[in-house]
Amino acid sequence: MSTVEDYVARIEETCGEEKGAVVTFKYGKKDEAIAKILKKAKLKNSLSGIIFELAFQGISFRMFSSGKAIFKGVKSKEALHDILAALLL
Amino acid sequence: MEHHSNIVPWEIISKIKGFAIKYAKVNEDGTLDYEDYERKFSSKTKLASLSHVSNVSGVINDVKRIAQVAHEYGALMFVDGAQSVPHMPVNVRDLEADFLAFSGHKMLGPTGIGVLYGKKHLLEIMEPFQGGGEMIKDVVFNQKTGHCGIDWNDPPWKFEAGTPNICGSVALMEAIKYLENIGMFEVLKHEKMLTEYATKTMQNCCTKLVLYGSSDHSIKCGIMPFGIVGLSSHDVALFLDNFGITIRSGFHCAQPLHQVFKLQSSARASFYIYNTREEIDRFVEVLKEIEQF
Numbered sequence: 497m498s499t500v501e502d503y504v505a506r507i508e509e510t511c512g513e514e515k516g517a518v519v520t521f522k523y524g525k526k527d528e529a530i531a532k533i534l535k536k537a538k539l540k541n542s543l544s545g546i547i548f549e550l551a552f553q554g555i556s557f558r559m560f561s562s563g564k565a566i567f568k569g570v571k572s573k574e575a576l577h578d579i580l581a582a583l584l585l
Numbered sequence: 586m587e588h589h590s591n592i593v594p595w596e597i598i599s600k601i602k603g604f605a606i607k608y609a610k611v612n613e614d615g616t617l618d619y620e621d622y623e624r625k626f627s628s629k630t631k632l633a634s635l636s637h638v639s640n641v642s643g644v645i646n647d648v649k650r651i652a653q654v655a656h657e658y659g660a661l662m663f664v665d666g667a668q669s670v671p672h673m674p675v676n677v678r679d680l681e682a683d684f685l686a687f688s689g690h691k692m693l694g695p696t697g698i699g700v701l702y703g704k705k706h707l708l709e710i711m712e713p714f715q716g717g718g719e720m721i722k723d724v725v726f727n728q729k730t731g732h733c734g735i736d737w738n739d740p741p742w743k744f745e746a747g748t749p750n751i752c753g754s755v756a757l758m759e760a761i762k763y764l765e766n767i768g769m770f771e772v773l774k775h776e777k778m779l780t781e782y783a784t785k786t787m788q789n790c791c792t793k794l795v796l797y798g799s800s801d802h803s804i805k806c807g808i809m810p811f812g813i814v815g816l817s818s819h820d821v822a823l824f825l826d827n828f829g830i831t832i833r834s835g836f837h838c839a840q841p842l843h844q845v846f847k848l849q850s851s852a853r854a855s856f857y858i859y860n861t862r863e864e865i866d867r868f869v870e871v872l873k874e875i876e877q878f
Contacts, residue, residue, distance in 0.1 A: 510819050511835035512843065512850025518819065543878040546827050547820070558820055562827045566819050 500580045503529045507576065516568040517576055526563030533559060533583045555579060586611045586639045586646075586845075589838045591665045595634065604631070611845045615642035615798035623654050630660040637669035637680075641839045641853065642798035643780070643808030645669070652681035661707070667691055667699075672776055672806045672857075674769040677702055689753065694760035698753035701744075708740035717746030764858075772858055776807030779856040783809060783865045790869050793876045797846055807856035810837075810846075813876060818852040824875045830868055 503525045510516040521529040537550035537557075548559045559565040570576045599606050609622035617635075626633070633655040638645050652662035661683040669675055670685075671692030677685050684707075688699040703711075713720055720743050722736040737743045764772060781802055787794055793814040799805060813821050818834035825832055833853040836843055843851065854868065 510850075511840075512818065512848075516817075516819065518823070541878065544874065547824055547875070547878055549878075558823075560823045560827055562823065564823050564826070566817070566823065568817075 498585055500577055500584060503584050504580060507573070510566070516566055517570060517573075519565045519567065519576075519580065521563040521565075523563065529584055530559065530561065530563070533565070536583050552583060553579060586615065586617060586642070586644070586842045587634075587636055587839065588640050588665065588667070589840070590667070591634055591636055592841070608841075611842065613845065614800075615639060615644050615842065615846065616804070617644075617646050619647065619650060622651055626654055626658045626660065628658065630655070630658050632661045632663055634663040634665070636665040636667075637675070637685075638672065638806055638808075639798075639839070639842065640668045640808070641810055641837050641842050641851070643668075643805045643810075643855075644799055645673075645804050645806060648680045648682065652683075656681065668808075669806075671764070671772075672769075673773040683707060689757040689760065692760055692764060694757040695753045698750050698757050700757075703740070705740065708744070711740075711744075713737060713743050713746065715744070715746040718748070720744065720746040767858060773806065775858055776856050777802065779860055779862065779865060780805065780807045780809060782862055783854065783856070783868070786865060786869045787811070787872065791872050791876060794872065797848070797851055809854045809856075810851045811854065812848070812851055813872065816875065816878065818850040821852045821872075821875060824878075825868070825871055828867070828871050830864075830871060 503521055505520045505522045508518045508520070510518055533550065533552075534548065537552040539548060540551055540556070541549040546561050550557055550559060555567065555570060557565055557567045567576055567579070570579065595606055607625040609625055610618040612618050622633075622635075633651055635646055635648055635651055637648050648662070648664050652664075655662045662681065664677075664680060664682040664685040666675055666685045666687040668691065670687035675685070682702070683704050685702045686699060688694075690696040720738050722738050723734070724736075725734045726732075727734055784796065784800075784802070787796070787809075791813075795812045795814065797810040797812065812818065822832050822834035833855070835850050837851070837853055843849070856865075
């Protein structure tokens with residue numbers, strides 16, 4: 497059974513802005529992660545297949561084709577983990 | 586305008602030693618308010634500390650001016666040279682600095698090693714801050730007292746307790762030789778050329794671009810803080826990352842300066858000897874693309 501950790505290499509807290517987190521997907525899993533997220537989240541905007549503005553469960557986030565995503569306004573690490581689980585699993 | 590590394594250690598040691606710290610004001614364009622800095626001195630001042638170049642705005646400070654005032658008051662001058670030594674010729678005598686520190690990793694050298702310059706007569710009267718091998722001349726057990734009498738080594742060994750970072754030292758020396766072989770005036774000239782070119786190109790081509798800090802190139806080196814209206818610095822950084830262009834986003838370890846700029850964060854492009862005008866052209870092309878988002 498897959499876990500969030502199968503897809504996520506690391507999560508870093510951003511400095512500045514409203515508190516946010518940069519999620520970096522594992523290189524070998526990034527295409528699969530991006531495809532799953534694009535399937536589940538609502539696409540609000542995109543540019544050149546590089547940057548995607550998405551919404552899921554009331555949370556707006558931006559995902560990049562390089563395999564990174566920025567989540568803002570997520571209250572805790574646990575809440576972010578739950579969102580990632582819902583998106584990826 | 587200081588990097589956290591020139592704030593946090595002083596705050597820590599002030600709590601231990603019980604001294605007061607006074608912070609000088611910064612103007613809205615990121616330049617130092619020299620008059621305010623000078624007003625902070627009194628007969629009680631022991632040490633003034635100032636970055637030579639801001640790691641956020643690239644503004645070059647007139648360290649010598651502050652050093653001269655410090656010495657008039659009998660205080661010492663510490664200079665954070667982490668952002669100047671790798672990018673321009675620096676002469677500690679010209680600056681009248683009593684101490685100057687810089688890092689290896691900002692000048693093609695390894696991480697985890699840096700240099701602290703100090704005037705010899707000051708280093709000689711200072712007590713060591715760490716104990717261990719190499720930093721002593723003699724450690725002799727005294728039967729009568731039951732203690733060891735210790736004779737410190739001469740500077741700089743007095744301050745280099747234990748086995749040193751030999752690999753790091755060798756690598757940093759090679760980096761310094763490499764830069765000196767190019768010539769620090771050449772390094773500065775190249776960076777100034779790139780900064781002026783980048784500023785002009787970005788201003789001409791980008792419509793949602795905001796450049797932060799002073800626009801006076803005569804007091805700046807190759808650092809450009811900027812923002813794109815409607816996007817966070819992290820969005821800009823991650824977008825550029827897709828094209829193999831690396832910039833810094835966030836506070837750049839200088840949160841108080843962002844308070845002056847009234848910014849939540851900033852994106853920062855910085856240039857060095859390996860960058861070219863063609864890379865700046867590509868950088869601006871990508872910025873133009875993200876502006877469409």
